[in-house]
Amino acid sequence: MKKHTVVICTGTLCHVLGGSELPSLGQSLPEAWRDLVNIKGSPCMGYCKDGAMQPPFVEVNGELIQEASVSKVLDCLEKHIAHGTKEK
């Protein structure tokens, strides 16, 4: 079974603009989801170079979340899991 993939940007800008809690996302995952979700990090996803977008950035199965927070990522994951969308 393919897992849902979450990529968290751990770059400087994402970190200072509210992303410092994101790496601990794994601890906030509900028990039932733990085997369904694969959490990865990226040194910098590069979106910050485009001034129009708002950090911090997280991708869920390739879908970009701007101004990401733990609750926003969980909401998005819930949607993906409910629809059964798997990693492409």
Added chain:
Amino acid sequence: MKKMFIDIDYGFTPKFGQIVCGDVFLSEKIKNENRLIAVLSDGLGSGIKANILANMTATMALNFTINDQPIERSAASIRDTLPVDPQRKIAFASFTIVDTEFDGQTRIIEYGNPQFLVFRKDKLLTIDHQFLADGEVSITEFQTQIEDRIVLFSDGVSQSGIGRKDMPFGWETDQMGGVISQIIEKDSGISAYELRKRIIGQSILNDIGKPSDDITCAVLYFRNPRKLLVCTGPPYSKNKDEEMAATIRDFEGRTVLCGGTTALIVAREWGEEIEVDMKHFTSDIPPISYIKGVSLVTEGILTLCKAAELLKHGNYEDVDRHDPARLVIQELLSHDHIDFLVGTKINEAHQDPSLPVELEIRRNVIKKIAYLLEKKYLKEATLKYI
């Protein structure tokens, strides 16, 4: 005679219940004379008063030695200057002065401290001490070789555990020499920092966690220089990316990368994957990553700023073991020559004045770290901009 590098480090723990240590260790490298002078002084008693006595003694001893004053005169001046203790009616601070040249010619002057130990590889050497006319100050001259270690310590170390049933006279020299020999035998390249940490740790253990005197230990380790490359920041122009990646690949020694974009460039040039460590993280700085072929990969400016602060205050052992800034410091302090390769490209995304924290300019942080490494930790640092 081949020029050696002297890896030097010291640490202390105040007597239980005191907040200030009554022992002082000072050292200075005199670059144009190829000479290093280190002084360990133990002030009478403990606490602030002892610290002031020791500080005065160490500073005087250091400066007299730098200016090549005869030892008899230095010792007399120090004794005349120290304030007299109103209760005990004596002025006293013991000292050990190490005056060594980078070719290994070493002179050690001792007054009142426990005798220093010298290890050649893992063997404890016996060295003759010659006493001056007053019978109190001793002078020892010898030639050190590569892989020698000089261990200096205050009586808090040699008397740790005193009165315990199994060690009624404290941690005696023979016993201590045996323990240190064993440590070196197990890890022949152990750095000054690691060794003095082990010695101080054992002394505190001997005192069952409550040091009965100020504990100070310093180690001088004569060795071939170890080199470290710290690379941070993308090059000013993109066509230098290849050069930067090649410099890191061809470097003989361990390498550290600080910066997300820098890491991406290196991984791209090498065709390697980057894996971010999502298991260990601290809330104030981003996590480390792994690239095959690089010893340590961290985020850039936040990690470096934190490392600079910790280096400045010397309290890096208080932070978590997995803290990326502490990992960077461990790499820096376990090497002798540190080359910094600094990319000068400005990250536009960091220039927004509405950002909630001050993001310092990379070049300034690196300059600060290099300055601290040279002045405070007696390393050699070179800076190269790309």
